[in-house]
Amino acid sequence: MKSMNNRWISLALCSALAGVVLSGCTAAVVGGAAAGGGLVMADRRSPQTQYADQAIELQADSRVSEALNKQGHYNVISYYRKVLLTGEVATAEDRQKAQAAVAGVPEVVGVVNELAVMPDSALSQRSSDTYVTSKVKTNLLNANGVPANSIKVVTERGTVYLMGRLTRRETELATEVARTTSGVERVVRVVDFISEQAALHPNDPYGTNATAAPVSSSGVTVPDASAVQSQATSAATNAATNAANNAANSAVNTANGSVSNASSTANSAISNANSSVNNTVNNAVNNAVVTSPVTQPTIVQQPAAQPIQVQTLPPVQ
Incomplete structure (x- = not known):
């Protein structure tokens, strides 16, 4: 028991000495x-x-x-x-x-x-x-x-x-x-x-590493929504026009009834095409957003007697 006590005392002294040496x-x-x-x-x-x-x-x-x-x-x-x-x-x-x-x-x-x-x-x-x-x-x-x-x-x-x-x-x-x-x-x-x-x-x-895509200032590369919308609108309009023309020609060629029936068919085709344009544009715009917005922390500053001074030191030469 005395030997054990001496060992603990020795360890304590060593620890204290180490603390003194390292307390610079x-x-x-x-x-x-x-x-x-x-x-x-x-x-x-x-x-x-x-x-x-x-x-x-x-x-x-x-x-x-x-x-x-x-x-x-x-x-x-x-x-x-x-x-x-x-x-x-x-x-x-x-x-x-x-x-x-x-x-x-x-x-x-x-x-x-x-x-x-x-x-x-x-x-x-x-x-x-x-x-x-x-x-x-x-x-x-x-x-x-x-x-x-x-x-x-x-x-x-x-x-x-x-x-x-x-x-x-x-x-x-x-x-x-x-x-x-x-x-x-x-x-x-x-x-x-x-x-x-x-x-x-x-x-x-x-x-410069070819295997890694460069990062933009926002953290990711995001396509321009207005450019995407313009391209989508142009493509959808062309498709709708072609579809309307095909429908009208088909209605004229195959119509045995009156001209009003053919006109009704063409108008219906154009209406459907316009609806397709709107849906295509909306889907293109929605799919263009590929990232979630960065959430900034909400910090509530407590009132202080004096404002906290912020100083930025210049780069060290």
Whole structure:
């Protein structure tokens, strides 16, 4: 029994030690900005890009820590090899040091420096940021038309950062979800815009693959209804005219009765032909619509004391 107790005590100590070692500025949940994401199948990033982002975060965190002599509160988030820096540092010089340290990490394509020169945020603020991130992620998952697993969500002092490669429609929907979440004070979009084709076919973003049909801006290629109606009307009218002429000729040739009977037969044929034209046109128009309309989420914005500011950061050079 004593040996078993010692084993449990040893395991507890190891776990506590591991928690201390891993509680750096980026890894801490309470001590750092809350960032949603991970290796998930629905992520648009390739496995190589996901692992590269993880490696960048580890190296960048170590270099920033060394550059700042382990001072300040900072967070390093990499997405598509673009690094977002958030948190607080003591001086403007420290802010530049942190950015230079991250820029020197291999494979980093750009740095978005959102570090603030101010005292470190309180633990209560960081806990609140973690809670806000969880609410935004949940709302994104519940929203229609939003690729939640392809969006990195980071919250720092009430400001929500949305990171990813999204279409403009997806970006607007995600922004609306974030800005209507309680506790959000500002939304900053660190987004690279992509086409609908690139969103649906990441391996064929320009539609050059001959085996896959290109995707239009609405997600599918839809025939023009007016053109279809015009073609259908023309074809049906020609068919009706031919049918009427044949019926009239037949009535004249075979009629032994009066001319009025022949005329009645022709009029009846023309009436039937006109009815056929209308039915043909209606069927053609109805069959021309090959897709269902996209359902946009209905979001009811709660009244707020101040409007939520939305900012889009320029692409990183």
